[in-house]
Amino acid sequence: MKKITIDPITRLEGHGKITIFLNEDGSVANVYFQVPELRGFEKFSEGRPAEDMPQITQRICGVCPEAHHMAATKALDELFHVEPTSTARKLRELLYSAFYVTDHTTHFYILAAPDFVMGPDAPPAERNILGVIAKVGLELGGAVINTRKQNHWIIQTVGGRPIHPCFGLPGGVSRAINEEERAQIEEIAKSSVEFGKLSLKVFDDVVLKNKAYLDMVLSDTFTQKSYNMGLVDKNNKVNFYDGKVRVVGPDGKEFCKYAPREYLEHIAERVEPWTYLKFPYLKKVGWKGFVDGKDSGVYRCTPLSRLNAADGMATPLAQEAYDKMYSTLGGKPANFTLATHWARLVELLYAAERLLELSKDPEITSTDIRNIPTAKPDEGVGIVEAPRGTLTHHYITDERGVIKKCNLIVGTTNNYAPLFMSIKKAAEDFIKPGVEITEGLLNRIEMAWRPYDPCLSCATHALPGQLPLEVTIYDAQGNELQKLSQGIS
Amino acid sequence: MKTLVLGLGNPILSDDGVGIRVAQEVGKKLDDPQITVSETSAAGLSLLDSIVGYDKVIIIDAIQTEKGQAGQIYRMGPEDFSLTKHFSSPHQINLVTALELGKMLNLAMPQEITVFAVEAKDITSFSERCTPEVERAIPEAVKIVLEELVG
Numbered sequence: 001m002k003k004i005t006i007d008p009i010t011r012l013e014g015h016g017k018i019t020i021f022l023n024e025d026g027s028v029a030n031v032y033f034q035v036p037e038l039r040g041f042e043k044f045s046e047g048r049p050a051e052d053m054p055q056i057t058q059r060i061c062g063v064c065p066e067a068h069h070m071a072a073t074k075a076l077d078e079l080f081h082v083e084p085t086s087t088a089r090k091l092r093e094l095l096y097s098a099f100y101v102t103d104h105t106t107h108f109y110i111l112a113a114p115d116f117v118m119g120p121d122a123p124p125a126e127r128n129i130l131g132v133i134a135k136v137g138l139e140l141g142g143a144v145i146n147t148r149k150q151n152h153w154i155i156q157t158v159g160g161r162p163i164h165p166c167f168g169l170p171g172g173v174s175r176a177i178n179e180e181e182r183a184q185i186e187e188i189a190k191s192s193v194e195f196g197k198l199s200l201k202v203f204d205d206v207v208l209k210n211k212a213y214l215d216m217v218l219s220d221t222f223t224q225k226s227y228n229m230g231l232v233d234k235n236n237k238v239n240f241y242d243g244k245v246r247v248v249g250p251d252g253k254e255f256c257k258y259a260p261r262e263y264l265e266h267i268a269e270r271v272e273p274w275t276y277l278k279f280p281y282l283k284k285v286g287w288k289g290f291v292d293g294k295d296s297g298v299y300r301c302t303p304l305s306r307l308n309a310a311d312g313m314a315t316p317l318a319q320e321a322y323d324k325m326y327s328t329l330g331g332k333p334a335n336f337t338l339a340t341h342w343a344r345l346v347e348l349l350y351a352a353e354r355l356l357e358l359s360k361d362p363e364i365t366s367t368d369i370r371n372i373p374t375a376k377p378d379e380g381v382g383i384v385e386a387p388r389g390t391l392t393h394h395y396i397t398d399e400r401g402v403i404k405k406c407n408l409i410v411g412t413t414n415n416y417a418p419l420f421m422s423i424k425k426a427a428e429d430f431i432k433p434g435v436e437i438t439e440g441l442l443n444r445i446e447m448a449w450r451p452y453d454p455c456l457s458c459a460t461h462a463l464p465g466q467l468p469l470e471v472t473i474y475d476a477q478g479n480e481l482q483k484l485s486q487g488i489s
Numbered sequence: 490m491k492t493l494v495l496g497l498g499n500p501i502l503s504d505d506g507v508g509i510r511v512a513q514e515v516g517k518k519l520d521d522p523q524i525t526v527s528e529t530s531a532a533g534l535s536l537l538d539s540i541v542g543y544d545k546v547i548i549i550d551a552i553q554t555e556k557g558q559a560g561q562i563y564r565m566g567p568e569d570f571s572l573t574k575h576f577s578s579p580h581q582i583n584l585v586t587a588l589e590l591g592k593m594l595n596l597a598m599p600q601e602i603t604v605f606a607v608e609a610k611d612i613t614s615f616s617e618r619c620t621p622e623v624e625r626a627i628p629e630a631v632k633i634v635l636e637e638l639v640g
Contacts, residue, residue: 040614040615040616041615043615044501044615044616056501059499059500059501059502059530060501065530106534110534128586129586129590130586130589130590130593133590133593133594134593138593138594141590141593141594142594145534145537145594145596148534148538149538152535152538164530
């Protein structure tokens with residue numbers, strides 16, 4: 001038996017590892033996916049005041065600190081039995097929308113676009129953001145940098161400091177915005193909406209008008225029929241900040257809809273002997289292994305899953321883009337993993353439109369930003385949609401508000417099982433007896449995991465899109481036969 | 490000369506926070522309006538956002554090399570980053586790409602960038618403290634950064 005290891009060393013604290021075992025004839029025997037887990041967060045948080053959690057948990061992840069901050073803040077609302085004021089709620093969602101604009105922009109242009117703009121077979125040295133900008137134009141590169149910069153300004157202005165906001169409090173937020181700030185946010189939102197439209201046009205020109213790419217998007221290799229999860233508002237429209245978690249089956253029918261505090265009734269975690277990872281699944285369907293279909297409790301929560309789980313988008317331009325996507329993909333739900341990149345751009349446009357709506361809201365500059373909690377704290381669950389999936393924070397405290405227990409289900413964790421399945425399916429379809437294992441081929445396997453944008457090591461500050469990839473092929477005796485590397489030299 | 494001292498890392502992940510710790514200590518010893526001391530857990534494009542507009546940038550970070558000893562301090566310049574892409578630290582890779590991107594887009598890029606990296610031991614356990622070996626290296630790292638600023 002031969003062994004292939006795909007070893008993306010992205011990060012100081014460890015790396016994800018894909019190990020592919022081959023049969024004697026060169027076909028795939030099995031695939032394993034391993035990630036080292038960061039240790040001891042629960043213990044680290046025990047004994048701390050609950051109100052520190054928005055500050056501490058945002059340090060877990062260098063990629064989406066704002067998501068942890070927001071989930072923690074919402075958990076505190078419930079823990080202290082206090083409703084945020086209307087303005088506070090809107091300011092939180094405004095900050096969160098700006099965060100989504102930056103995050104989705106980064107993901108699409110840095111991580112997703114190189115595969116399509118440069119092509120999956122392009123040499124790794126060219127298949128990156130630099131190649132994309134060289135090809136698509138400096139102007140677009142400037143727009144990417146500018147959109148990120150401006151929306152970071154919003155996060156900093158509303159959140160109190162760059163990247164790690166000190167903003168969310170039980171019952172509200174720490175500061176209001178003034179008219180001057182509001183006006184500037186409105187201007188940024190307008191240009192972000194234009195940028196969102198432009199990005200969908202780029203996708204249209206580069207991917208949809210290229211038959212080979214569209215065929216790849218629609219191919220069976222990149223298709224997976226699992227349950228879809230996402231947060232929805234009261235009209236079942238996609239919402240990132242608030243609402244209920246809705247789960248829709250592979251047939252498109254609603255399976256369940258739950259409030260944050262009910263999550264343990266719906267989600268259980270599977271433990272496998274070969275990895276530290278826990279694989280969440282739908283409790284009421286049950287764990288049937290790494291298989292898709294209606295009888296398997298495996299679910300996905302990605303941008304595409306969120307769109308599948310909802311009845312539409314709450315803003316007009318995003319709704320238009322949503323309709324176009326589903327009519328091209330042949331209706332709902334769409335189970336094409338690579339279409340996740342498209343869904344991400346629909347969400348980018350939605351986030352920008354929502355930012356614009358909120359910036360014009362008459363209440364947004366009100367100074368009524370906090371209700372002071374008076375009840376005894378006990379238990380709280382907060383859920384937001386992180387860019388990489390539904391993020392759940394659950395805290396239990398003593399009556400002084402000191403953390404006794406803390407449980408987090410982070411965005412990427414939800415997607416471990418489907419991510420593993422997508423990689424396995426791609427490996428099985430691409431690695432065949434007699435087929436030479438090239439960089440392009442390995443990149444296609446990587447393309448099965450890129451849509452999930454797995455945050456393999458929370459706390460990472462590694463540049464997305466620069467995943468160094470090393471593939472080592474061993475013979476049956478464990479001797480190294482061949483080594484292919486990309487992203488490292 | 491407008492100078493930035495930037496600590497990178499995660500302050501609640503044991504030795505991963507060493508860059509931030511060093512930057513904070515350096516900050517306590519400085520009183521020069523031309524020098525900004527800052528910290529970040531972000532990287533990649535955010536790193537680019539942080540360094541644009543400065544003439545000189547000193548970055549302090551954790552690193553893990555194959556045979557390194559915890560607490561060992563390395564000094565690297567941009568000329569090393571392209572040579573050492575096989576290092577297990579991603580930051581130099583980030584920095585190379587970020588710098589190339591900045592140049593490509595005609596941003597005001599620093600003329601001088603130096604990276605000081607401290608060999609880390611534990612970067613997967615949540616803790617606000619570094620391991621003793623790395624803790625002991627902090628005063629030395631602070632001294633080296635201060636010397637770099639004077640020089």
